[in-house]
Amino acid sequence: MQDLDADLLSALLTVQHRASQREWPFFLIGAGLPNLPAILAEYRSYAERQFLYSTVGPLDRDAAADALRIPVRQHGGEFTDDALEVLVTASGGYLYFLQEYGKAIWNLAPEAPFQTEDAELAVEVGRRHLDEGFFPSRWNRATDSERRYLTAIAATGEDAPRSGKVAELMG
Known part of the structure; x- marks a missing residue:
């Protein structure tokens, strides 16, 4: 909106x-x-x-696994436990990442059940797709201040840095 x-x-x-x-x-x-x-x-x-506002964040591990497993099973596919773990871990539970990795493994795996090697390749293909479309479009729409902030977040090397640390890196 x-x-x-x-x-x-x-x-x-x-x-x-x-x-x-x-x-x-x-x-x-x-x-x-x-x-x-x-x-x-x-x-x-x-x-x-x-309005009532609800925040939709990353899925927990079980829900992320189900988001991949259930539709694949409905279409005759299956994952090994290790393959599913690779995709869930790589996605961090983020819905769009699960979609990208799920699409990639579905399109590239030679047969079911999907194996660990299939999942690792799917993560590589999915990340390449994210790098080419998802991330650049957001970066290009960001203001200069937002880009400085994002760069400082990345420079911390942390998944969820404290705002004070980010502010310190921004000077």
Whole structure:
């Protein structure tokens, strides 16, 4: 939703607000990046009170394994335990990464059950696809300040660095 045209977003917020006041059965359901509540509040000061926000983060190991295993089984495939572990670990539970790695193993594995070697190649192919499309598009849309921040995060070498450490690296 954060990428909607400003006029459209403003109109949707206005209509949702008016519908709520009049108890009309009108609902907006959308998805966006973590900065969406702040963006909505820029357009309408009451927007942060108008919606219920749910954060969708990475899946836990079991759910990530199921996200791969269940659809593959529905189509006659199977993973060895080790192959599944390679994909789940490489994905970090992130949904889009699971999709990329799942697509890659499905397309390249010669037969089921998918083996560890298939999974390792799928991670390589999936990462290459992410490097060519997913990450550059986000980097290109980032402001200079956001790029400095992302670079500082990467420079920590940590998965979840504390903001003080990132600020120190940014000077």
